[in-house]
Amino acid sequence: MKFLGELEQITLMAVWHLGEDAYGARIRDEIERWTGRSLSVSSVYVTLVRLEKKLLVRSWLSDPTPVRGGKAKRFFAVEERGMELLREARATLSRVWEEIEAAQC
Numbered sequence: 001m002k003f004l005g006e007l008e009q010i011t012l013m014a015v016w017h018l019g020e021d022a023y024g025a026r027i028r029d030e031i032e033r034w035t036g037r038s039l040s041v042s043s044v045y046v047t048l049v050r051l052e053k054k055l056l057v058r059s060w061l062s063d064p065t066p067v068r069g070g071k072a073k074r075f076f077a078v079e080e081r082g083m084e085l086l087r088e089a090r091a092t093l094s095r096v097w098e099e100i101e102a103a104q105c
Contacts, residue, residue, distance in 0.1 A: 002054070004089050010035065011047045012086050015057055016078045023073045024048070048076055056082030 004012070014030040015022040028044045031037070051057045056079055061072040078086075
């Protein structure tokens, strides 16, 4: 099993949650809303590039739009392996929490 860092997990969850509207600024906004942490779009993109190199997300460019001065947006989607690792991370954390809480009784 590969391990995911906290920001990687939260980024994957944001991409999954946003679905077809998952692009840099929206992903950052979702992470900030969930965590209360302020992030730069560039730190989110660094994480997304890392996840793409690990084959956990894929990306594509939209058609250019006049609103963005003729620039395209890069959208992201979670690959099946990314979902598998998220589920494994969730299960691991749940087991650890259960064990710790059981030991406290």
